[in-house]
Amino acid sequence: MSGPLSHIKVLDLSRVLAAPWAAQNLADLGADVIKVERPVKGDDSRAFAPPFLKDEQGNTTRESAYFCAANRGKRSITIDISKPEGQELVRELSKNVDVILENYKVGDLARYGLGYEDIKKINPSVIYCSVTGFGQTGPEKDRPGYDFMAQGMGGLMSITGERDDLPGGGPQRVGVPIIDLTTGMYASIAICAAIAHRAVTGKGQWIDVSLLDSCVAFLANQAMNYFATGESPKAIGNAHPNIVPYQTFKTADGALILACGNDNLFNKFCEIADCVHLSKDPLYSTNGARVKNREAITNILNDIFLKKTTREWVKLLDEAGVANGPINNVAQVFEEPQVLARGMKIELPHAVAGKVPLVGSPMKFSDTPIKHEIPPPALGQHTDEILMSVLKKSQDEVTSLKTKGIV
Known part of the structure; x- marks a missing residue:
């Protein structure tokens, strides 16, 4: 050995x-x-x-x-x-x-x-x-x-x-x-x-x-969210309790994950998605603002993502350096070139x-x-x-x- x-x-x-x-x-x-x-x-x-x-x-x-x-x-x-x-x-x-x-x-x-x-x-x-x-x-x-x-x-x-x-x-x-x-x-x-x-x-x-x-x-950050607020966090599906947008979106032919871990990534996303006005709007320009206005920004992005296919979005997002990915089943995982x-x-x-x-x-x-x-x-x-x-x-x-x- x-x-x-x-x-x-x-x-x-x-x-x-x-x-x-x-x-x-x-x-x-x-x-x-x-x-x-x-x-x-x-x-x-x-x-x-x-x-x-x-x-x-x-x-x-x-x-x-x-x-x-x-x-x-x-x-x-x-x-x-x-x-x-x-x-x-x-x-x-x-x-x-x-x-x-x-x-x-x-x-x-x-x-x-x-x-x-x-x-x-x-x-x-x-x-x-x-x-x-x-x-x-x-x-x-x-x-x-x-x-x-x-x-x-x-x-x-x-x-x-x-x-x-x-x-x-x-x-x-x-x-x-x-x-x-x-x-x-x-x-x-x-x-x-x-x-x-x-x-x-x-x-x-x-x-x-x-x-x-x-x-x-x-429980990590969710435990700290509770300690900071005194309120028990609740399930929110594929969304993130502290980061927006950091979730799944339906596309014209499927779905993908968008992970804007900081404001710079959100700005890049807005540029390639032709929605720069969102990155300049005080309601959405910072992560804290987007978390507070989660439902509104999510509804806007839902409509935007439906305009292109998953493959089209992945290509655009990759070229812009914005974190994203498909939602693979287990068989697809072991077909991923990177995994192999x-x-x-x-x-x-x-x-x-x-x-x-x-x-x-x-x-x-x-x-x-x-x-x-x-x-x-x-x-x-x-x-x-x-x-x-x-x-x-x-x-x-x-x-x-x-x-x-x-x-």
Whole structure:
């Protein structure tokens, strides 16, 4: 493996998405990641299907597409941690790793002697990251949590989607489990910071990351809008609460996004749209004025955009240097020349499917480039390899563990 974290070993005890996403980020960065899964069933997300992958003959496999989204770069070992011998195997694996990731309910792993305080005794410098729905403290800490719940409780759904008074209005979840992903990203950042801190002090630590905290943090400018006004922001569809025009518009044959992030861009837009009078009108000449007069300026621009096709508008806006873009479906995303040029679609060999297309990492490094080399593993694909090469078990010991149902 190569990459800026190629010296780091990670034990991934997590499942579903948030923590596995963090572990996949570390794997992308070059870390050696061992994923521990339940025998027979494995990670819960292996059952989040259809769709399943298809093999080279077009036959459907039992490998879920969902699982593959968050588990490239990892080796899979199956261990039954409910049994003492399984717990001991995890402790053995924990002795020589730098990072442990887990997303069990608060206190669950401690019952098995695998909590932070337990592992710290055998690996004092370990960085132990716990990802939960509500965190390790507080009155809600024992509740199970999922992305959908966090989006609702954390306020994100209340500001997502069309206005409540319009058709289709009302609270909406984001089209991907964005709080799972955001929590995974926060966990990744925290782990990298803890690695940097350990390099200076030699000390490991326990990281506590939760879905609800991450969603609250993710409110960003909308939270500050509330703090500044005392009023809860509301959903406004594809418009922006603080910038106008920064939204979608219907064209003669479709739609596009116009993003005038400053007054200069709005002035440029007015020039190519033959509406310079708007940029000189005190009602619309500044962003603050346009926000106050949002409905009026939007109605004017709606009429203007209907005069040309999407392609005509994109050409004019691009030539003027005004930020804009089409609204692609997922298939169109992976036909975009820029997406392809940036290596955002990759393909790796797969133990069951023959090969699997994947989304590449967006992180680009000049000196330690990311190399995607390990595909999402089949369940327990590396069990023998890890037991024998990492834990130095003999073939007889491996056979005994399998016979007992430990692995």
